[in-house]
Amino acid sequence: MTPLIAVAHGSRDPRSAATIHGLLDVVRALRPELDVRAAFLDLSEPLLGDVLDAVRDDGHRDAVVLPLLLGRAFHARVDVPAAVTDAQRRHPDLRVRVGDVLGPDPRLDEAAWRRLLEAGADPSDPDLGVLLAGAGSSHAPANRLVDEVAARWQSRTSWAGAVATFAAAASPDVPAALELLRDRGARRIAVGSWFLAPGLLPDRIIELARGNADSPLIAGPMANDPGVADLILHRYELAMTQDRLPIAV
Structure with missing residues (x-):
């Protein structure tokens, strides 16, 4: 299947990357046949460009990059497209679909709501x-x-x-x-x-x-809510139906 590369912002705080990896473990449990890989834009490893290189080296010619971002701010509008464009210059035969950011979506609202009630x-x-x-x-x-x-x-x-x-x-x-x-x-x-x-x-x-x-x-952050993993898979499936989803608005 077409790999899902879930790209988060990255942080100097190791808890952040560990939480993202835990979230993607939930995604893998929901779809065990799917090749799910973590990537980061900055401050954490592996970087998005390196993961795209690895996907190509593993023999894939298609990939979905899914931004684990809550809105269409600078990282979604600039950083993600730039990293994808750089990778495609290196690998002209690699077709990359770029999925939409996570928000807005009712599943995020409910995830944050549940964390607040738990607090x-x-x-x-x-x-x-x-x-x-x-x-x-x-x-x-x-x-x-x-x-x-x-x-x-x-x-x-x-x-x-x-x-x-x-x-x-x-x-x-x-x-x-x-x-x-x-x-x-x-x-x-x-x-x-x-x-x-x-x-x-x-x-x-x-x-x-x-x-x-x-x-x-x-309240705690949202990544440990099962609705977020479901949303990631929804965004992946949507990206797979289109040549490329625009990020910018």
Whole structure:
């Protein structure tokens, strides 16, 4: 079968790559006949270009590259296409389909929601304010996706508020988001995770939340939710039906 190369951002934090590998083990368990390979854009190994070289060396002439990215920000619009283009210059006989990013998709919303409930957040608590923490991007549509998820959460709960907050490159940051929630009457705080894996940016959010709120509830990242593995396989199957899925919007 056409190999699935799942490419994540990469991180200096070894927990991040380990989590991605664990997620792909779930994908393999769901589809044991499928050749599933991990790759990274930076900071972790193996890099995407090296994995594409290995796929070609193993005799394959087709591959699907699937970005394990939550939105169409810089890495999806620039880094992934650049790495694929470089590999195809080296291997003109290698046909690479590029799958779409993971978000937006209801399965991500539900994965983040389940992590938050597991952390102890009560949807019926009118005194609870919820931060939905994302990485942040200079690409406004990527940030808007996180805002929209927080708004959907607010609409289905009795919370004082639910707002997005970002680790970098976008606002509001954690202190500003907490001020918004307190202005709406929040007396207790929970932090939802719009991250696939642990790492430096999620840790930054957690540190700021704990430094600016009393004993906030902290949700884990989404990668260990079975819905994410199902979404990866859905994106793979969709990519297989097309010559190449555009990443840029």
